[in-house]
Amino acid sequence: MLTASDVDAARARIAPHVVLTGCPQSFAIGEAVGCRVQLKAELRQRTGSFKDRGSLNRLLLLSREQREAGVVAASAGNHAQALARHAAWLGIPCTIVMPDTAPLIKVSNTRASGAKVIQTGETLSDGMIVVERLIGEEGLTLVHAFDDLAVMAGQGTMGLEILEQVPDVDTIVVPVGGGGMISGIATAVKAHKPDVRIIGVEAAASPGAVRSLEAGAPTHVDLSDTLADGIAVKQIGDLTYPHIEALADDVVLVDEEEIIRAIFFLLEREKLVVEGAGAVGVAAILEGRAGLRPGETVACVLSGGNIDMNMVSRIIDRGLWADGRLASLSVVVRDRPGYLNEVTAVVAIEGANVLHIEHTRAFGDIAVGKVGIEMKIESRGRDHVAAIVAHLRELGHQVEEVL
Secondary structure (H helix, E strand, O other), X not given: OOOHHHHHHHHHHHHHXXXXXXXXXXXXXXXXXXXXXXXXXXXXXXXXXXXXXXXXXXXXXXXXXXXXXXXXXXXOOHHXXXXXXXXXXXXXXXXXXXXXXXXXXXXXXXXXXXXXXXXXXXXXXXXXXXXXXXXXXXXOEEOOOOXXXXXXXXXXXXXXXXXXXXXXXXXXXXXXXXXXXXHHHHHHHHHHOOOOEEEEEEEOOOOHHHHHHHHOOOOOOOOOOOOOHHHOOOOOOOOHHHHHHHHOOEEEEEOHHHHHHHHHHHHHHHOOOOOHHHHHHHHHHHOXXXXXXXXXXXXXXXXXXXXXXXXXXXXXHHXXXXXXXXXXXXXXXXXXXXXXXXXXXXXXXXXXXXXXXXXXXXXXXXXXXXXXXXXXXXXXXXXXXXXXXXXXXXXXXXXXXXX
8 A cells, every 4th residue: 555655755756846736726616615615736737737746756766777678658648748758858768558539639749748659449448458568578667547656656745735735624626537646645645634535536437436436346337438538447446446445535426517517617717728537526516526514625636737629619619508608599580671680680689799690491390481590699698598589589589599
């Protein structure tokens, strides 16, 4: 088992080379849930995630012979980027096996750091087959993304920083994939403050820790597509499992819509770009899954910010649609001059904006003498859309919101 002294030693080893990330208060989240919430901003690390800590600690413990032969890892992207960067700095050859589904930004950044990248399969577990072959054929040393005591110790240094930055912390909320981060943080925190609650959060599409705890041993799970690709693991670690079982107070699940809402909330209210895996803790807090008590002090780890901008754009649109600030209306009017103008005038009078409009007579389900109008509008929210719909109906038009 990992010890608190292992984490202390890791901190002394890596401190000059990693960022001491801030843990500022989130007034927006705090007001939403009735607690004081601090956000441990690991997206501010040099490679955009907490993985800098564990990978560097492991590399610094390699023997001379291991450094010369090189290292290998299977990673969805954040561990890959961190390992590639620090291996390059230390002059260690590095090979990374990544899923075919890894976000482009993570693949590009890993290659840019000088690592050899091999893409195969859909998950980290698929990549481990290739990793094991390379270890046998080329004598490379595995730097596991989570199931390694040195990696766990490096991740645990976050826990020591949180205790210093938020000395009155009651609960720490931590994303869970393979379990390395929560194992390290829990080991460090419980050694100094055993009453601090450690709550893990997984994506419902990748519930490895929850299912393993239910079964009493590391258990294989089938995965579904998830925005939280960085924590999509078919099975948690053999080394991490006993730490989670002994030290985590609870592990909870959040679904994809809740992750989307959390990312959108962080973008709009905190001005932070956080990836899906990094936002699961905030999702659990906002959705009431973390079991927080009114008025308590909570630290939530934002574990990374490496997300494709195309995905961010889609999440913003999804969030605006959910809030009603974007809406699509289907309107049926009489086919007479002036009716199109009347519809758009209502939108203008109500203070909304037409972003896109289509006018057609070709719909088979519209009576002869009527015209279909499809328009996308920008509004102030759900109540505003309802007011526009009501106004149009008062004028005798058929109106439906297209969801």
